[in-house]
Amino acid sequence: MNKTEIYQNLIKQAKALIDKQVDDVANMANLCTLMYEHIPHHWIGFYRVQEQYLVLGPYRGPVACTRIAYGKGVCGTAWQELSTQIVADVHQFDGHIACSSASNSEIVIPCIRNGEVFAVLDIDSDAFDTFDETDARYLEELVSYL
Numbered sequence: 001m002n003k004t005e006i007y008q009n010l011i012k013q014a015k016a017l018i019d020k021q022v023d024d025v026a027n028m029a030n031l032c033t034l035m036y037e038h039i040p041h042h043w044i045g046f047y048r049v050q051e052q053y054l055v056l057g058p059y060r061g062p063v064a065c066t067r068i069a070y071g072k073g074v075c076g077t078a079w080q081e082l083s084t085q086i087v088a089d090v091h092q093f094d095g096h097i098a099c100s101s102a103s104n105s106e107i108v109i110p111c112i113r114n115g116e117v118f119a120v121l122d123i124d125s126d127a128f129d130t131f132d133e134t135d136a137r138y139l140e141e142l143v144s145y146l
């Protein structure tokens with residue numbers, strides 16, 4: 001399967017899995033495991049907006065930092081700019097927050113509801129230059145179902 005086919009399959013299953021009757025944490029937890037099965041990157045998880053911070057939510061992978069301030073790191077930048085951040089080499093990103101020394105590239109997608117960011121989806125890869133516009137397009141679609 002190519003990347004597009006992998007994402008189409010992932011999204012089909014995600015749409016069936018997301019339950020609008022339960023809270024975000026439950027759906028994010030299932031989505032992390034579903035993503036991990038289809039796109040097994042080093043770290044896949046959500047940070048949720050709580051007042052002026054992003055606070056660690058459901059994830060798969062090694063332990064991570066628990067709090068990220070608005071505008072800080074790749075995650076805080078995605079929140080501040082309301083836009084997906086694709087980082088080919090995290091070591092070149094000014095202000096990158098290194099939760100794991102094994103991470104070399106990263107994509108962060110803001111989760112937006114009623115025009116406001118309520119969470120970000122963060123995916124780290126141990127390879128350089130892992131993510132592109134195809135990842136951005138499908139991951140943006142995926143979080144839109146939350």
Ligand code: SME
Nearest residue numbers: 064073074075096097099
């Ligand atoms: N690298 C992120 C921090 C979160 S960890 O990668 C899980 C950042 O710079 O915002």
